Amino acid sequence: xxxxxxxxxxxxxxxxxxxxxxxxxxxxxxxxxxxxxxxxxxxxxxxxxxxxxxxxxxxxxxxxxxxxxxxxxxxxxxxxxxxxxxxxxxxxxxxxxxxxxxxxxxxxxxxxxxxxxxxxxxxxxxxxxxxxxxxxxxxxxxxxxxxxxxxxxxxxxxxxxxxxxxxxxxxxxxxxxxxxxxxxxxxxxxxxxxxxxxxxxxx
Amino acid sequence: xxxxxxxxxxxxxxxxxxxxxxxxxxxxxxxxxxxxxxxxxxxxxxxxxxxxxxxxxxxxxxxxxxxxxxxxxxxxxxxxxxxxxxxxxxxxxxxxxxxxxxxxxxxxxxxxxxxxxxxxxxxxxxxxxxxxxxxxxxxxxxxxxxxxxxxxxxxxxxxxxxxxxxxxxxxxxxxxxxxxxxxxxxxxxxxxxxxxxxxxxxx
DNA sequence: ACTTTTGCCTACACCTATTAGGCGCAGAAG
DNA sequence: CTTCTGCGCCTAATAGGTGTAGGCAAAAGT
Numbered sequence: 001x002x003x004x005x006x007x008x009x010x011x012x013x014x015x016x017x018x019x020x021x022x023x024x025x026x027x028x029x030x031x032x033x034x035x036x037x038x039x040x041x042x043x044x045x046x047x048x049x050x051x052x053x054x055x056x057x058x059x060x061x062x063x064x065x066x067x068x069x070x071x072x073x074x075x076x077x078x079x080x081x082x083x084x085x086x087x088x089x090x091x092x093x094x095x096x097x098x099x100x101x102x103x104x105x106x107x108x109x110x111x112x113x114x115x116x117x118x119x120x121x122x123x124x125x126x127x128x129x130x131x132x133x134x135x136x137x138x139x140x141x142x143x144x145x146x147x148x149x150x151x152x153x154x155x156x157x158x159x160x161x162x163x164x165x166x167x168x169x170x171x172x173x174x175x176x177x178x179x180x181x182x183x184x185x186x187x188x189x190x191x192x193x194x195x196x197x198x199x200x201x202x203x
Numbered sequence: 204x205x206x207x208x209x210x211x212x213x214x215x216x217x218x219x220x221x222x223x224x225x226x227x228x229x230x231x232x233x234x235x236x237x238x239x240x241x242x243x244x245x246x247x248x249x250x251x252x253x254x255x256x257x258x259x260x261x262x263x264x265x266x267x268x269x270x271x272x273x274x275x276x277x278x279x280x281x282x283x284x285x286x287x288x289x290x291x292x293x294x295x296x297x298x299x300x301x302x303x304x305x306x307x308x309x310x311x312x313x314x315x316x317x318x319x320x321x322x323x324x325x326x327x328x329x330x331x332x333x334x335x336x337x338x339x340x341x342x343x344x345x346x347x348x349x350x351x352x353x354x355x356x357x358x359x360x361x362x363x364x365x366x367x368x369x370x371x372x373x374x375x376x377x378x379x380x381x382x383x384x385x386x387x388x389x390x391x392x393x394x395x396x397x398x399x400x401x402x403x404x405x406x
Numbered sequence: 407a408c409t410t411t412t413g414c415c416t417a418c419a420c421c422t423a424t425t426a427g428g429c430g431c432a433g434a435a436g
Numbered sequence: 437c438t439t440c441t442g443c444g445c446c447t448a449a450t451a452g453g454t455g456t457a458g459g460c461a462a463a464a465g466t
Contacts, residue, residue, distance in 0.1 A: 207413060242414070243414070246413070246414045
């Protein structure tokens with residue numbers, strides 16, 4: 001029939017990412033993607049090693065896209081402005097591309113992780129903190145906090161955690177960014193003088 | 204052969220949760236669970252509606268367990284003490300029970316969500332905030348922030364995001380809890396009653 | 407002891423993943 | 437313009453997971 005559809009890794013990964021946004025990342029399947037191209041499943045194995053490889057490539061693509069958006073958002077901004085813009089990239093990306101965002105959460109092998117845009121994300125978060133005045137161990141703690149908030153909020157929102165309760169999610173997000181800005185200015189100096197004994201370890 | 208193994212929903216769900224902790228939540232399968240009991244897959248369908256039902260029940264169990272631990276941790280504590288204890292429940296649970304923690308992230312149907320321990324989690328987070336002095340819309344924003352940080356941090360740590368970099372994750376976690384305490388005390392007042400025009404809407 | 411329940415089994419139909427090997431169209435070589 | 441060659445997509449086939457229908461025998465109720 002339609003001989004030579006013209007499959008390439010790039011086309012497959014792109015289509016796979018789109019598919020993820022439509023039906024959910026965990027429902028992206030070699031068979032489904034093959035059907036989308038009007039081709040048999042086996043044909044994809046010439047371009048992609050298999051299901052895992054496909055998913056990994058979609059994850060890497062998503063990380064790159066998000067990093068590019070982040071870089072664009074940070075260009076020419078600093079301080080709270082940069083913080084808000086970067087935060088909006090996360091939220092916006094997760095909203096517009098739920099499947100890609102889910103893909104970006106896929107645990108990667110150390111090699112893939114190192115080759116991914118992950119380090120760029122970390123570097124950008126660090127760059128945002130240049131606008132605040134944090135000495136070194138704290139800067140890393142702050143990077144981790146920001147990463148947690150951005151990811152945690154986007155993830156919870158995606159799962160609908162805020163969908164059916166009172167204040168609109170966008171409003172909370174704006175207020176949270178405000179709060180983070182305040183926090184980064186008032187970041188508590190290194191170890192508090194209270195070495196309080198941790199009391200319990202349940203279960 | 205071994206007639207009547209004595210399957211029940213509870214035993215299946217419990218074993219499924221343990222299995223999730225061993226092999227990962229997404230690798231929990233009806234077939235695997237059946238093998239674990241030395242039984243054919245079809246036999247499980249008398250107790251559980253299917254794969255989705257099984258997963259959902261594991262998710263609900265995990266949410267309950269976490270809520271119980273949270274309640275125990277909060278008993279008799281207030282303020283920063285309560286905050287730190289609750290935070291530790293999240294981190295500790297995710298660390299000891301990665302599969303269950305992943306299960307707890309499963310998106311639930313509205314009915315299941317309402318019947319789950321999810322609302323208890325929200326109520327406990329709200330209770331923590333009683334130790335701080337936040338007026339009402341802000342309290343909800345703060346609940347969402349805390350939820351995001353707790354979940355985001357646990358999730359990232361589980362995926363190994365902090366595993367191969369400088370300061371130990373536990374240290375960051377302690378410092379982040381400190382920072383959240385500071386933030387909740389210095390929470391920025393709501394924006395002026397003047398509905399300031401939103402400046403820009405990118406994209 | 408009998409009947410009823412019901413727990414687990416066999417058999418099947420259908421889906422996805424993945425491998426092995428075949429055939430033909432596209433572009434290069436003559 | 438023909439012929440050759442390769443690679444791009446195919447068919448075939450295996451393995452494992454989900455889920456349904458119906459059977460048989462052990463447990464439980466009388």
